[in-house]
Amino acid sequence: MHVRLITFVLLVVFFGLMTGVHAEEKLTANQIVAACDKVRNPEKPFSFVEDLVVYKSNKPIKKMRLVVYAKEDEDSGQFRSLIRFLAPPRDKNKIMMKNGNVLWFHDPSTKASVRISPKQRLLGQASNGDIMSVNLAKDYEAEIGGQETIKDTKRKNRDCYKIDLSAINNSVTYDKIEFWIEKKTFIPIKGKFYSESGRLLKTAYYRNMKYHLGRKRPSETIIIDGLDRKQITKITHKNYQFQTIPDSWFQKEYLPRFKGLN
């Protein structure tokens, strides 16, 4: 009786696990990342406001506000972004544009449009890749690194896919990313970002899920510096709106005349 019971339990556990594994195997790593991209980015052209605050030893030392306009390129599937700086006053009306692998920066005070590299940073640990909309599935090869239960910033357990991303586009900001995506919702919970040499550059937590343009999306990213863990950058995403964004905005020549939308 005892043996039968244990055998039964074992069979239930075994088949239960196999069934579970089988169900999860239906989704490839790329599909999981693509689903997560849809959580992070609305499907139609949109704009949103980002507030960046850099903290050092728990004190805010720098602040920045910008508005991002993003539109998916039908050919490449990647996002094109136009970013206008609203604050601080010295940076007001400066513009950054990303079209494919091309980034331009325009300073209205000097009238100069300068082409910049993906590595050039904006503020604190926030790189261009952090503030712009990016479809990770298009720029990275994904592998499922396992399934893990990790805590979110409210210290709640979240069952996640751990996805290992390796860059296939050599102009992306990070070469390797470890990404934890919640299994049920495909909401990103955490990311770790690495350099070519494998050095940890930053750790990011995605939090404060809110309804933006039709679905729950993270409205806040908290970035921990890879070297100086006392340096924290908080990015708040808000005021999401669908927008009509013409393709001509993503031309260098348009930057001096770009004033945003009413």
Add this chain to the structure above:
Amino acid sequence: MKAIRIYWLQVIFIVILAIWGTGQSLASDEDLDIDAIPEEILFESENAELNTDQMSGQPSDSLPENGEIGGNRLISLDITSETSLQKHSIRKPLVVPLPNDDVVTDRFRQSINFFLSTNGSGSLGLTVNDTLHWIYEETDESADDSGSNHLKELYVTWEPDISFIGELGRINLKNGIAAGFNPTDYFKKNAVGARYSDDQTYLRENRIGTWMARMEAIFSSAMIGLAYAPKMEIDEDSNWQKREYFGLGLADLNHDDHGLAKFSFKIFDDTKPEFIYYLEDSDRPHFGFSISSGFGKRVIAYAEFSLGNRYNIISETANQLREDGLLSEEQEFVFSEDKEKSHYRQYAFGFSYTEDIKRTTTFEYHYNEAGFNKNDWKAYFDEGEQAAKMLENAATAAYGNAILGQLWAIRDWSRNADEPLSQENLFIRSQWQEVWGDNFDLTGLLSIDLTNGGFIFQSKADYEWHDSLFISFAATFYQGSSRTQYGSSLYSSSLEAMISYYFL
């Protein structure tokens, strides 16, 4: 027997659980990262969450200023104040002395800049960009103060649809992608209203525009642009023309007719060359070309080229002096002049490299065929030395001074035209953000004269006191042997301390 079976079943059970556990682990190590985030930051965020409309996602207390959506406003006004103190070290003796020894050694400058742009009334907009300067200067012998007004831009924009724009007024039209010298920046000649600083950022921010009409049509992967700036004849003595106080310097950049046509189109995903045809004074056509490309995530390479039918710098200076009435038609210039215009090449190419430590360094090679070659420099210093000797004799002093004036006029012309005086130059600029602490940036600039030796080195430190207040220190050194461009410059070094305040 039964006990053994139970034992093995238990072992298998544990193994299965272990295998499952490997894939479905509670990643406790990963959770340690949360401890790096101070509770206050997390708490602050959670409080913000409570103040948010969960359905719209719009924080109830943090809409952008003035209720604007996306940060856009009908009228945008920026006011900036700059207070600067400069100390110059004069080089003595000079191989080519100045005809006039009264040189500024100390300068105090207070500048207020107003930038207003409107985005209302449907397709029409207005842009005004104006700077008021008050200057106090000391020389070895005297002291004086003066005021001037630079109307840098004043234009109306008409944008009937997103692909088309028309503009009319005084417009600062800038072309080119290189950091140091822009051969295709055809509206740069005499564009810096007043050279109160050697700081490159200051010079770029203080360009004044040209009166022109321009239009641009921008499509998804191409653009066409046209600009026309007419010659304006305004009496130089008129109050409209004078810069002092509220004069507008109306015709400063409209001495000749200028026309420009620009075309660019995407040939690869990340490559979009720009072609420019520029015509000055109806008989000086120029053809320009620029291109840039990214290599990996750190390197941007670029090139700019211009071929223009014009005179060399020597003849351009002589023509300018005649136009200004400082050299008569019959008078010979110190150097032989071009009889006719020729095709001169100018180009700049280089790359920028970004490091993880937030430092971006630019390396550029500049070539100006119309500039001085090694022989020109030899002749320049030979003539200068002879003219200096003439000053010792009262009978020849006036002639010597005239020669010296012409020699210095060549330098002035090159500087005002924003063209390198020597044919070949190497330009290196490095910008390092957050060098020490989070608010301290450093910029270094080195320009080496490859034709005749010597270099200019500029180092600038910027400290962000707070969001609106910046303090900067700049030191510029002009070095080289006495018979080089920089070793023979008027100043051997300049120091500048500046406070910038952004009101709005």
